[in-house]
Amino acid sequence: MTSPDVLDSYAPVVAEWYSANARDLPWRRAGTTPWGVLVSEVMLQQTPVVRVAPAWHEWLARWPTPAALAADQPGEAIRAWGRLGYPRRALRLHExxxxxxxxxxxxxxxxxxxxxxxxxxxxxxxxxxxxxxYGQRHPVVDTNVRRVAARAVLGEPDAGPTTTAADLTLVESLLPLEPPLAALVSAALMELGAVVCVARTPRCGVCPLAERCRWLISGAPAPVGPTRRPQTYAGTDRQVRGKLLAVLRESHGPVAKDALDAVWGDQVQRERALAGLLEDGLVVTPAPGIYALP
DNA sequence: TATACGTGGTG
DNA sequence: TCACCAAGTAT
Incomplete structure (x- = not known):
């Protein structure tokens, strides 16, 4: 258990650090609309900042309001999504x-x-x-914030794999009472996790929380067990789906089945991937043997 | 709770 | 080289 006094000490330090060190990201600039914020947040789900920035500018220039996007075809959103990955996010953004x-x-x-x-x-x-x-006071907990909280407050090498209710409660306890300041601290915690308290090799030497980081104070112990993860992208259905969708994205109109068949040798896997795309609504088939974006 | 879901950069 | 990692969500 950590005392309230100690918990209260994190926010002002992080806020001050953020005021002097925040990156000048486009969606943080004054004048960004709630729609712009929403688009940025969805794009940033599992996709790095450097790749999001150009796509975000294109989207907001083309669809400055939700109504503008809603009036366009969902396939246009998928096409404009480019290579950000997880294209179902584009479909959901249109929805x-x-x-x-x-x-x-x-x-x-x-x-x-x-x-x-x-x-x-x-x-x-x-x-x-x-x-x-909107400047409200809510715990904003992503992978960065969970890592910062796990290390600095709990003294653990890393956070768990997913956000839990306990994570929200803990982070909420770190936020100052005043809503706009709480929102700033939330951004600051994310930023700290993104550029200083990073996963692989944290830069503790420049961390504003170093003197009160329970993990660092206890000697920065390495994680214990073998943190296995089912990864490897090559050869998966996901890779095949990506190749199929790339053909449709780069085509101006519907394509014949042959064009899709050319992207992957294994017919069984190829058909399964295509069926999945149809199932997900990422691809439609306006006529037999013809495929297109929705 | 575990798994599916893209893509590209990096140590 | 290759496993890990990047502002998660839905089922």
Whole structure:
């Protein structure tokens, strides 16, 4: 257990550090709309900042409002998604735009439960939008924040694999009472995890929390067990799906089956991947043997 | 709770 | 080289 006094000491230190060290990211600039924030948050789900920035500018220039995106075809969103990965996010963002236009008069909702009800918006993204677009006080817990909290507060080498209720409670206890300041601290915790308290080789020498980091103070012990993860992308259905969708993305119109057949040798796996794309609504088949983006 | 879901950079 | 990692969500 950590005393309230100690928990209260993190926020001002992190806030001050952030004020002097925050990266100048496009979606953080004054004038960014809640829609711009939402688009950035979805794009940043599992995709690094450097790859998101150009796509974000293109999207916001082309679809400055939810209504603008909702009026376009979902396939255009998928095409404009480019190579950000996990293209179902583009589809969900389009569904989001439709929902916001139909249910919320074209205004990105500010109420947490209403944000959570949007397609593709989960625990993290809903709180991020509420905090960063609307200045509300919510724990915004992503992989960076969980790592910072695990190390600095709990003294553990790393965080667990997924966000738990305990994570939200812990981070909430670190936030100052005043909503706009709490939102700033939330951004600061994420930034610290993204550029200083990084996963592989943390830069403890420049960390503002070094003197109160329980993990560092205890000697920065390495993680214990073999943290296995089922990875390896080559040869997976995901890779095949990616290749199939790339053909459709780069085509201006529908393509014949032959064009898709050319991207992967194993017919069984290829058909399975294509069936999955159809199932997910990422691909449609307007006529037998013809495929297109929705 | 475990698994599926893209893509590219890096130590 | 290759396993790990990057602002998660849905099922």
């Amino acid at each position: 989001c735009a439709v929902a916001i236009t139909e249910r919320h008069g074209g205004v990105v909702p500010s109420v947490l439960d209403e944000l959570l009800a949007l397609p593709g918006v989960g625990t993290y993204t809903a709180r991020a939008v509420a905090a960063f677009a």
